[in-house]
Amino acid sequence: MSTFPRTVSGMRPTGNLHLGHYFGVLKNWVALQHTEQAYFFVADWHALTSDYADPSGVRRNIREMVKDWVGAGLDPEKCVIFRQSKVKEHAELCLLLSMITPVSWLERNPTYKEQQQQINTKDLGNAGFLCYPVLMASDILMYRPHGVPVGEDQLPHMELTREIARRFNHLYGSAFPEPAAMLTPAAKCPGLDGRKMSKSYNNGIFLCDGMDDIQAKVRGMFTDQSRLRKSDPGNPDVCNLFPYHLLLCSADEQAEIRKGCTSASLGCVDCKRIFLKNLAEFLPPLQERRAQLEAAPGAVDDILAHGNERARAFAAETMTMVREKMGL
Numbered sequence: 001m002s003t004f005p006r007t008v009s010g011m012r013p014t015g016n017l018h019l020g021h022y023f024g025v026l027k028n029w030v031a032l033q034h035t036e037q038a039y040f041f042v043a044d045w046h047a048l049t050s051d052y053a054d055p056s057g058v059r060r061n062i063r064e065m066v067k068d069w070v071g072a073g074l075d076p077e078k079c080v081i082f083r084q085s086k087v088k089e090h091a092e093l094c095l096l097l098s099m100i101t102p103v104s105w106l107e108r109n110p111t112y113k114e115q116q117q118q119i120n121t122k123d124l125g126n127a128g129f130l131c132y133p134v135l136m137a138s139d140i141l142m143y144r145p146h147g148v149p150v151g152e153d154q155l156p157h158m159e160l161t162r163e164i165a166r167r168f169n170h171l172y173g174s175a176f177p178e179p180a181a182m183l184t185p186a187a188k189c190p191g192l193d194g195r196k197m198s199k200s201y202n203n204g205i206f207l208c209d210g211m212d213d214i215q216a217k218v219r220g221m222f223t224d225q226s227r228l229r230k231s232d233p234g235n236p237d238v239c240n241l242f243p244y245h246l247l248l249c250s251a252d253e254q255a256e257i258r259k260g261c262t263s264a265s266l267g268c269v270d271c272k273r274i275f276l277k278n279l280a281e282f283l284p285p286l287q288e289r290r291a292q293l294e295a296a297p298g299a300v301d302d303i304l305a306h307g308n309e310r311a312r313a314f315a316a317e318t319m320t321m322v323r324e325k326m327g328l
Helices: 019-032 044-051 058-072 089-098 103-107 110-118 132-141 152-172 211-219 242-248 251-262 268-294 299-326
Strands: 006-011 037-042 080-083 147-150 180-183
Touching: 006 019, 006 132, 019 037, 019 058, 019 147, 037 058, 037 299, 044 058, 044 132, 058 080, 058 268, 058 299, 080 299, 089 132, 089 299, 103 132, 103 152, 132 152, 147 152, 152 180, 211 268, 242 251, 242 268, 251 268, 268 299
Parallel strands: 006 037, 006 147, 037 080, 147 180
Antiparallel strands: none
């Protein structure tokens, strides 16, 4: 593992993970653990930037998310799985980097502006939310990675991380590489109702869902809204279900489904049966790994304790270097 380049990524513990998390993030993480020194962290401090008023679910969500990670295929022997708040060096580096980060850089962050406008159920006027990108930069730069797996929506955060690294290096001498954005292949995973799949919308298929629950969800799933009868030709390119065929079906099967939909020889009910069949083959290995972890008392705690120790060891080296360069 030590001969591989380093990468790091994290995820906020906001609840059980769904298909969108798997195909959008976890599938790529599982692949990276074989080619990178991979550090994956539970971003519990980040969760508090928006959920500070009611943090009651954070601790449970941490454990459930680690179970989903291992179920998806992350191997604690091949990557470092740790909890952000158990590596206090992240907070120290965040404080030090905040000293050199102009407020204007944070205020121009498009994600900050968008969420201030779109999220009206929570007060996001706190300093922690404004400084979220500095903490994210600290999480990344702490492990001095060559690159970070992100989706396109995270590119502004990555550029800010690079700017902070560049500014630190200019002021104090070379310390941090400017990590590249390793764009995760796009995977469209719409929710059952056509919106983005999200726990807050109650429109997701979760990795821990049983097939009985999934069947009920899929029966009510939106498809092509303009196709009112089976005899009406459909359009897979606007169908809410077809993106999952692209993820779960072979190329030949995708072609057959497209042909059947557009010629009206295949109805939406038939299409949903194919989706359920493929889910019934895809999910059991993930759920079996999750169940094995749940059946072992203390296993999640052991994974995190081991990962926390490994992360702290690397973080201590980074902070020794940072303090020396800053004259502390």
